[in-house]
Amino acid sequence: MSQMTTTPVERSPLPGSAARASWLSRNRAFLIPYLLIAILLAAAAIRAPGFVSAPNLTQQLVLASYLGVIAGGQTIVILTGGIDLSVAWNLNLSAILLTQLGAELGVLPAAIIALGVAALVGLVNGLGVAYLKIPSLVMTLGMNAVLSGVTLVYTNGSPQGEAPGFARELAVGRIGGLPWALIFWALFSAALIVLLRRTVYGKRLYAIGNNMKAAYLSGVPVRRVLVATYTIAGLCAGIGGFMLTGYSQQSYLGMGDFYVLPAIAAVVIGGTSILGGSGGYAGTIAGAITVVLLQNVLQIVGIQSAGQQILYGVIILLMLFVYGRNARVRE
Amino acid sequence: MPLLSATGIDKRFGGVVALHDANFSCEAGEIHALLGENGAGKSTMVKVLCGVHQPDAGTITYAGQPITFHGPADAVAAGIVPVFQELSLVPDLTVAESLFMGEEPRTRLGLVDSRRMRHESRALLERLGFGGIDPGALVRDLSLADRQLIEIAKALRRSPKVLILDEATSALNRRQVQQVFTVVRRLRDEGVAVVFISHRMDEVRDLCDRATIFRDGVDVGTVDVATATDDEIVQLMIGRTLRETYPPRPPRPPVEEPLLEVKHLGWGDRLRDITFTVNKGEIVGLSGLEGQGQGDLLFALFGVYVGVTGQVTIGQRPIRLGGPRDAMNAGLALVPEDxxxxxxxxxxxxxxxxxxxxxxxxxxxxxxxxxxxxxxxxxxxxxxxxxxxxxxxxxxxxxxxxxxxxxxxxxxxxxAAVYLLYDPTRGIDVGAKQEIYDLMRQLAAAGHGILFFSTDLAEVVGLCDRGLVMYEGAIARELSGPALTDANLVSAAVGLAESGAEAVPA
Known part of the structure; x- marks a missing residue:
């Protein structure tokens, strides 16, 4: 009884209207965070006029760069339809390896080992998700627990050493008045955007995020792309760990905990669909700035950390709700 | 007077007309078959009768009264109970729980009375001759055939006045089919009307009193099964109103050059010992009623399934069935169903x-x-x-x-060297169909091989160099040259021997 269930022959809408509609729907989500940034700045300007000054705004951008790098890894994982909850302790371990091993082995070997371990953690996540078909939420949550235990044993509860000079420069140093962190973030962003938009890997990533079955049937190496994605995400967490160590001069236990939810919030505020397949890093940049501004504006208005946590949760749930609705309508 | 009748039924899905001015009626105390090729409208008619679809026009009369069903529950409440091929059981429930789902007996405390449920289930199963099934067993542990029997038992527990069996016996072996038939005959003798859909013509012959044949969304005739010949029935099924024009078939070379060779391909009980060849420059049609394993065959060749046995070679080189990527590298392409x-x-x-x-x-x-x-x-x-x-x-x-x-x-x-196409022209307009036919011929002329599953018999007859008819997971017949006719395709598709029916002139 085939013909019965067949979808009727569709008429395509006027070509122009289709193209316009798609431009709008593609960019609407992307524009929201920039609008939010404007509103937040206006609110801050009214409440605390000093907030909207060049030095302070630069400082806000530097803070956003740490979150932005961590959220970069989260962006590509979310684009596949997954999520990486191991960010917290992966970046923490990488920061601790950098400071502790830095004292024992020297800075360069320590940095290589720290990033290598971060990437390896991502690789294992990827293998679990791609080959063992473990849901990413469970795989990375489990990984996070393992890493927190490993870190605790490794440090005996108190990490040693201090941030090496390059990490401090990266986080808070300046060259000709321009923060190194922003220069690095610009390069990182350019690389990630090119990776997503202009490479074979990026095209395959979007294909998988939109429709894994169709991508598989089209000969896309789905597993390899997934493993690569989680590995890159691990690397991003590691770099984020370096930046945070440099910022606080040292490593400490639990330093990643405050970056998991904000990073996810930055991604979804930036318009990347939590269901995967649509969005990109340009939105996440705006999302990261929004989240950092939000944190500070909330502080100015007198809402403390508990209130902020509630807000992240609400934002993420709100975005899920909005995307969930869209997804239903699109079917 | 018929017990259940549908008159002047129209049903369309979007732009596709599934039924147009179609009629069907059955009487108490008869077993009535619905026959027709893919897309003829028989399943839609059944779904209208049991309240799954609401007709766009027409009336349904039940026990002399016009009646409207707003959903399947209305029909069941009226005594019209369907059993479909697609299994609706929950794997983690027991047999007894499945039989009583939604109508579990309660104890005085309001809890489910499991003991009574099990007891009554055992009695029901024994009465139906399915006594081998343990009411306490989990559905997931049952064979496909046993699950199908449970579906039937579940329907019979409701004491239907009209029982509809839509391919409900296709998962069963001969002995189990006979058990079901015994029960169905007894129900008929008790005055129940039974509507029976099966792709096995021998079952229709064995069981049914009358048969109504559907074609292109309308009923084209009702026959007495005992007196009608196979040829009469096949002839009713294949008459055709519309024909596309197909690109001309170039003559075959004197010596064929094999391109895709499949030997003894098997996959569980879904694909059985499949052997065939697609030669260079050839379009081979894959036909048969839907769900006879054609889709599974294309997926198996493309490496999507795990546990496929047999050998596949392309241009003499054996290929590994490791997944679409392997298949692609070996020179295969798949345009999938959906x-x-x-x-x-x-x-x-x-x-x-x-x-x-x-x-x-x-x-x-x-x-x-x-x-x-x-x-x-x-x-x-x-x-x-x-x-x-x-x-x-x-x-x-x-x-x-x-x-x-x-x-x-x-x-x-x-x-790719070989293209596997799953019904590529389904649901697209005539102009685009024509272009796809031309493209397939061009590809063949350029030396590619094409394995082409179509639910449209005319495409297989008009476009293909050879036709393979699948039936229950195996290739039932290979047809080529003058033998590649509608009549032969249909008779092979319903499990009959070669047809003597005249091909309908183009």
Whole structure:
């Protein structure tokens, strides 16, 4: 009884209207965070006029760069339809390896080992998700627990050493008045955007995020792309760990905990669909700035950390709700 | 007076007419078969009768009264109970729980009375002759056949006045079929009307009193099964109102050059000992009623399934059935059944869909070259006359025919040796169909091989060099030359021997 269930022959809408509609729907989500940034700045300007000054705004951008790098890894994982909850302790371990091993082995070997371990953690996540078909939420949550235990044993509860000079420069140093962190973030962003938009890997990533079955049937190496994605995400967490160590001069236990939810919030505020397949890093940049501004504006208005946590949760749930609705309508 | 009758039924789905002015009636105390090829309208009629679909026009009369069903529950409440082939059981429930689902007996405390449920289930199963099934067993542990028996038992527990069996025996072996038939005959003798749909003509012969034949959405005749000949029935099934024109078939070379050779391919009990060859330059049609394993065969060849046995060679080289990527590298292409969920990535632009399988060829060291993407997209647009506003609009804005062309274009770029096509012209307009037929002929002429599953008999007869008819997971017959006729395809599809029916003139 085939013909019965067949979808009727569709008429395509006027070509122009289709193209316009798609431009709008593609960019609407992307524009929201920039609008939010404007509103937040206006609110801050009214409440605390000093907030909207060049030095302070630069400082806000530097803070956003740490979150932005961590959220970069989260962006590509979310684009596949997954999520990486191991960010917290992966970046923490990488920061601790950098400071502790830095004292024992020297800075360069320590940095290589720290990033290598971060990437390896991502690789294992990827293998679990791609080959063992473990849901990413469970795989990375489990990984996070393992890493927190490993870190605790490794440090005996108190990490040693201090941030090496390059990490401090990266986080808070300046060259000709321009923060190194922003220069690095610009390069990182350019690389990630090119990776997503202009490479074979990026095209395959979007294909998988939109429709894994169709991508598989089209000969896309789905597993390899997934493993690569989680590995890159691990690397991003590691770099984020370096930046945070440099910022606080040292490593400490639990330093990643405050970056998991904000990073996810930055991604979804930036318009990347939590269901995967649509969005990109340009939105996440705006999302990261929004989240950092939000944190500070909330502080100015007198809402403390508990209130902020509630807000992240609400934002993420709100975005899920909005995307969930869209997804239903699109079917 | 008929117990249940439907008169002047119209039913359309979007633009597709499934039933037009169709009639059906059955009487108390008869077993009435519904026959027809794919898409003839028999399943739609059944779903109208049991309240799954609401007709767009027409009336249903039940026990002398006009009646309207707002949903399947209304029909069941009235005593019209269907059993479908698609199993509706929950794997984690027991047999007894499944039989009583939604109507569990309660204890005085309001809890489910498991003991009574089990006891009554055992009695029911024994009465029906299915006593071998343990009421306490979990559905997941039962064989497919036993699950089907449970479905039937569940329907019978409701003491139906009209019992509808839609391919409900297809998972059963001969002995189990006979058990079901015994029960069905007893019900008939008690005055129940039974509507029976099966792709096995021998079952219809064995069981049914009358048969109504559907074709192109309308009932074309009702016959007494005892007196009608096979040829009369097949003739009613294949008469055809509309014919496309197909590109001419070039003569076959004196010596065939095998391209795709499949030997003893098997997959569980879904594909059984399949052996065939597709020669160079040949379009081989895959026919039969739907769900006889044609889709499984294409997926198995493409490496999607695990545990496929047998040998497959392309141009004498054995290939590994390790997945679509292996298949692609070995020179296979698959245009899958559902272009919306399997063939295309709807939200992505046309050019990204077209280049998805061949991305490395439009890239340097992993970096995409937009000019190369534009060039190949334009080549494909021209070669297949894909109509689109621009290559960067999402493919979902294209019409069905143009979407299908994009799904095919993706594989043309891989320059596969053998194309596996799953009903590529389903649901697309006549013009696009014509273009796809022409393309298939061109590909064949260029030395490719094509294995082409179609639910439309006319396509197999009109376009293909040979036809393979699948029946219950095996190739039942191979037809070529003058023997490749509607009549022969249909009789093989319903499990009959060669038909003597005249081919309907084109």
């Amino acid at each position: 272009r919306k969920t399997q063939g295309l990535i709807l939200p992505l632009p046309v050019d990204e869909n077209i280049t998805l399988s061949t991305l490395p060829s439009v890239a340097n060291h992993g970096l995409i070259n937009p000019a190369a993407v534009a060039t190949v997209t334009e080549q494909m647009r021209e070669r297949l006359s894909i109509r689109m506003a621009s290559p960067d609009i999402p493919v979902r804005f294209l019409s069905g025919g143009n979407q299908q062309k994009v799904a095919i274009a993706k594989w043309l770029l891989t320059d």
